Amino acid sequence: MKLRVILSLVCAVAVLRAEDKPVSFYNDVVPIFKRSCNGCHHPGKLKGQLDLTTYEALVKGGKHGVSFKAGDPKNSLLIEEITGEEPSMPKEGDPLTKDEVALIERWIVQGAKDDTPASAKSLKLSEPPTYVVPPVISALAFSPDGKILAVSGYHEVLLLEADGTNLLARLLGESPRIESLTYSADGRFLGVAGSAPARFGEIQIWNTASNTLEKAYKVSTDSIYGISFSPSADRVAIGCADKTVRIIAVADGKELLKFDSHSDWVFGTLWTVDGKRLLTGSRDQAMKLIDASNGQFIDDINKLIEPILCIARHPKEDIVAYGGELGISRTYKISDNQGRTAANNDVNLRKTFERLPGPVHAIAYNKDGSLLAIGGAGPEVRVFNSGEAKRVAALKGHSGAIFAVAFHTQTNLLVTGGFDGTLRIYEASKGELVCSFVPVPLKVGPPIQQAAAN
Numbered sequence: 001m002k003l004r005v006i007l008s009l010v011c012a013v014a015v016l017r018a019e020d021k022p023v024s025f026y027n028d029v030v031p032i033f034k035r036s037c038n039g040c041h042h043p044g045k046l047k048g049q050l051d052l053t054t055y056e057a058l059v060k061g062g063k064h065g066v067s068f069k070a071g072d073p074k075n076s077l078l079i080e081e082i083t084g085e086e087p088s089m090p091k092e093g094d095p096l097t098k099d100e101v102a103l104i105e106r107w108i109v110q111g112a113k114d115d116t117p118a119s120a121k122s123l124k125l126s127e128p129p130t131y132v133v134p135p136v137i138s139a140l141a142f143s144p145d146g147k148i149l150a151v152s153g154y155h156e157v158l159l160l161e162a163d164g165t166n167l168l169a170r171l172l173g174e175s176p177r178i179e180s181l182t183y184s185a186d187g188r189f190l191g192v193a194g195s196a197p198a199r200f201g202e203i204q205i206w207n208t209a210s211n212t213l214e215k216a217y218k219v220s221t222d223s224i225y226g227i228s229f230s231p232s233a234d235r236v237a238i239g240c241a242d243k244t245v246r247i248i249a250v251a252d253g254k255e256l257l258k259f260d261s262h263s264d265w266v267f268g269t270l271w272t273v274d275g276k277r278l279l280t281g282s283r284d285q286a287m288k289l290i291d292a293s294n295g296q297f298i299d300d301i302n303k304l305i306e307p308i309l310c311i312a313r314h315p316k317e318d319i320v321a322y323g324g325e326l327g328i329s330r331t332y333k334i335s336d337n338q339g340r341t342a343a344n345n346d347v348n349l350r351k352t353f354e355r356l357p358g359p360v361h362a363i364a365y366n367k368d369g370s371l372l373a374i375g376g377a378g379p380e381v382r383v384f385n386s387g388e389a390k391r392v393a394a395l396k397g398h399s400g401a402i403f404a405v406a407f408h409t410q411t412n413l414l415v416t417g418g419f420d421g422t423l424r425i426y427e428a429s430k431g432e433l434v435c436s437f438v439p440v441p442l443k444v445g446p447p448i449q450q451a452a453a454n
């Protein structure tokens with residue numbers, strides 16, 4: 001008898017303990033949202049105008065205002081949506097288990113506190129980073145008027161005078177990695193594809209008149225690449241590590257198109273001259289032509305030969321140049337492949353360029369399309385006459401791989417950047433180095449870091 005009393009007491013205590021155990025927003029609730037909800041409720045896709053990716057956003061609520069009342073689950077829209085015979089949320093997929101619903105209820109009963117650690121809250125920097133060694137350069141772009149050179153940094157894009165003499169602005173953003181940079185044709189916007197790998201991709205749209213962040217849209221839950229503006233700059237396209245291609249409205253971030261016929265990472269996107277079609281290049285070896293108005297797949301324009309790492313469009317014509325994993329670059333007419341025959345199944349191929357010693361990471365046309373600059377694993381960038389695929393110059397002096405090349409918009413000056421963190425400007429047709437410099441302010445670091453820089 002006595003024993004039984006003690007036993008039931010112990011049990012009661014145990015039950016009490018389970019119910020009182022504080023529920024952690026970050027460790028318990030967030031993983032449920034991530035799995036079952038965030039696909040429709042994130043900054044790039046605000047179903048019900050609700051973002052569930054941060055505590056702050058959850059507090060803000062959606063179309064019907066605040067989604068929970070701390071201490072009062074019965075008056076919390078969030079609970080209403082996930083409970084009942086046929087819970088309305090998640091809108092698709094399996095409903096939450098009873099335990100999960102109970103857990104979220106308990107979190108609200110306990111006061112709905114935020115315990116997200118500061119390190120996970122935001123990746124935003126309050127001031128520009130300090131560099132002790134030059135950061136690897138992954139992206140470069142000249143403004144259409146030729147006055148400004150945009151350079152990728154860590155968490156930022158640096159704007160320099162075109163000749164590199166003066167640091168004009170530092171555009172700080174949330175993404176640690178800047179994967180790709182492009183100006184809209186009218187020069188009003190600078191578009192940035194940024195990433196926090198395995199966390200998010202981010203499209204940043206900077207206003208070039210004020211150097212302020214006009215819009216920032218999170219897309220995908222992994223890296224994004226190869227950003228390009230439509231000719232009228234009302235839309236941007238990106239390629240994604242999740243194998244999709246997306247077109248986003250610049251004004252409100254609405255996802256207009258999600259194309260998922262690639263089977264590997266998509267590194268490049270570009271628009272045809274008339275803005276009606278989109279061309280994408282992927283590690284799956286294909287360049288796919290897509291109807292930009294409805295996302296319909298038109299055709300692979302090329303024979304599949306090697307993973308495609310970078311693409312560039314001729315400035316005036318529907319011709320694309322790609323750089324491949326095997327070190328080869330080729331140019332193609334951007335057109336469907338209907339004429340293919342057994343004898344010649346690469347009908348759009350125009351030219352094949354001399355093979356580089358390693359993968360090609362960067363490719364760019366000059367202002368009139370007569371020159372093509374190609375760089376990659378090898379320490380030199382080669383410049384070719386694009387029509388004949390004849391080499392006209394080799395740009396030497398790099399130490400390490402090249403990840404970005406960009407021609408000036410009015411001259412044949414070419415800027416190159418990559419692993420060594422140094423920008424080099426060349427007179428591309430002559431192969432002459434004009435100047436070289438580190439684009440970021442460097443802090444003199446402790447001895448060990450100086451050694452690394454040397």
Ligand code: HEC
Nearest residue numbers: 036037040047048050062063064065078081089090091092
């Ligand atoms: C497949 C997409 C999808 C998924 C997944 C999804 N939702 Fe929703 N959610 C919607 C849509 C769409 C609405 C807008 C209302 C409607 O059409 O029912 C909405 C509305 C809501 C609202 C109301 C917001 C307001 O203020 O009107 C809440 C709360 C909500 N969802 C919570 C959740 C939770 C919690 C989950 C995960 C358990 C979830 N949703 C998963 C699509 C989704």
